[in-house]
Amino acid sequence: MTEKVVVLGAGYAGAGAINTLQSELGEDARLTWIADVDYHLVLHEAHRVIRDPDVRSDITFPVEEIADPSTQFIQADVTGLDVDEQVVELADAEDVEYDYVLVALGSQTAYYGIPGLEEHSLTLKSLDDALEIHEAVKEASEEATRGEPAQVVIGGAGLSGIQTAGEIAEFRDNHRAPIEIHLVEALEEIFPGNDPEIQQALRDLLEDAGVQIHTDDPITEATEDHIEFDEGEPLEHDVLVWTGGITGRDALDDADLEKEHNRVNAEATFQTSEERVFAIGDSAIVDQGDQPAPPTAQAAWQAAEVVGENIARAIEGRPLKTWEFTDKGTVISVGEKAVAHEVKPALGLSLPVDTFGGKPAQTLKKLIAARWIASITSWNTARKSWSSL
Numbered sequence: 001m002t003e004k005v006v007v008l009g010a011g012y013a014g015a016g017a018i019n020t021l022q023s024e025l026g027e028d029a030r031l032t033w034i035a036d037v038d039y040h041l042v043l044h045e046a047h048r049v050i051r052d053p054d055v056r057s058d059i060t061f062p063v064e065e066i067a068d069p070s071t072q073f074i075q076a077d078v079t080g081l082d083v084d085e086q087v088v089e090l091a092d093a094e095d096v097e098y099d100y101v102l103v104a105l106g107s108q109t110a111y112y113g114i115p116g117l118e119e120h121s122l123t124l125k126s127l128d129d130a131l132e133i134h135e136a137v138k139e140a141s142e143e144a145t146r147g148e149p150a151q152v153v154i155g156g157a158g159l160s161g162i163q164t165a166g167e168i169a170e171f172r173d174n175h176r177a178p179i180e181i182h183l184v185e186a187l188e189e190i191f192p193g194n195d196p197e198i199q200q201a202l203r204d205l206l207e208d209a210g211v212q213i214h215t216d217d218p219i220t221e222a223t224e225d226h227i228e229f230d231e232g233e234p235l236e237h238d239v240l241v242w243t244g245g246i247t248g249r250d251a252l253d254d255a256d257l258e259k260e261h262n263r264v265n266a267e268a269t270f271q272t273s274e275e276r277v278f279a280i281g282d283s284a285i286v287d288q289g290d291q292p293a294p295p296t297a298q299a300a301w302q303a304a305e306v307v308g309e310n311i312a313r314a315i316e317g318r319p320l321k322t323w324e325f326t327d328k329g330t331v332i333s334v335g336e337k338a339v340a341h342e343v344k345p346a347l348g349l350s351l352p353v354d355t356f357g358g359k360p361a362q363t364l365k366k367l368i369a370a371r372w373i374a375s376i377t378s379w380n381t382a383r384k385s386w387s388s389l
Contacts, residue, residue: 029315
């Protein structure tokens with residue numbers, strides 16, 4: 001009997017899982033890949049497109065470069081998952097039956113009920129989003145003057161918000177554009193929940209780049225031309241970008257699975273409350289004991305290496321492997337500069353300092369992206385993308 005295995009999503013989790021499944025599944029399995037786009041985007045480099053749209057050709061990879069000829073690919077929006085009938089529901093395409101399905105749809109932006117925020121802000125969750133931010137910043141700068149510069153506000157000073165601010169600063173400098181950049185964070189410090197050493201290093205780079213940082217005051221409302229705070233004075237904006245949080249995709253609203261904030265609960269084996277449904281990446285809250293695996297590219301890459309083998313084991317009736325996330329450190333770019341923190345020897349490095357910048361951090365960030373690209377395509381392809389990473 002041929003087992004029908006379906007993977008949903010073309011992000012890190014989905015593309016990585018396809019790569020693994022193609023080597024793990026036997027001839028008695030048929031693999032189908034479903035995504036809303038026909039390429040994989042290296043999302044943690046998507047901020048580069050804000051500065052220069054030409055970068056997109058170096059950080060997007062057609063599915064045919066990843067999928068084997070025997071893997072069926074369907075480009076369609078997933079609208080639902082019927083776990084009783086074992087069917088993936090699609091928009092403008094026939095539903096797809098499965099014996100095993102991997103949910104790797106990623107996430108969507110969370111607005112936390114802040115009035116007006118969704119209507120008046122841009123996000124950074126896709127290639128189209130990055131291009132839209134570029135066009136909005138470019139247009140605002142063209143309409144501005146030195147006396148009245150364009151006001152660009154980024155809400156949320158996590159990884160995406162910091163890197164977005166850095167790229168807009170590079171765009172401003174490269175084009176000598178009249179732009180003022182504001183990075184807003186509700187909590188006391190940027191890059192919340194992380195070591196003060198990397199927080200300070202990132203703050204220093206942002207301030208050196210002319211980014212104005214506002215912390216410890218949550219946004220309470222957004223309008224077409226300004227945001228309001230709990231305590232501070234309103235802040236005007238010509239462009240508002242919101243990077244403040246994630247939630248699960250609407251396609252999973254009615255799926256009869258255990259969920260939190262519409263993200264699917266999964267064991268450390270990636271199995272969900274339905275044994276034939278697996279979930280990884282931002283779509284999932286993967287049990288890791290005291291706290292779930294973080295919704296990061298690093299975690300998705302690691303999970304993808306294991307989930308393919310586990311689905312193959314499930315088909316064969318063998319025990320599933322338990323996955324444990326290993327934090328290999330953090331590398332964040334601020335324009336052309338970067339900061340690395342607590343990088344582990346597992347990456348081939350053993351350094352006497354916890355936090356460092358300069359050329360070593362810049363090169364390390366490029367190496368991480370290149371390694372991922374090579375893992376799903378080839379080292380030759382990764383080499384061609386090097387200059388844009």
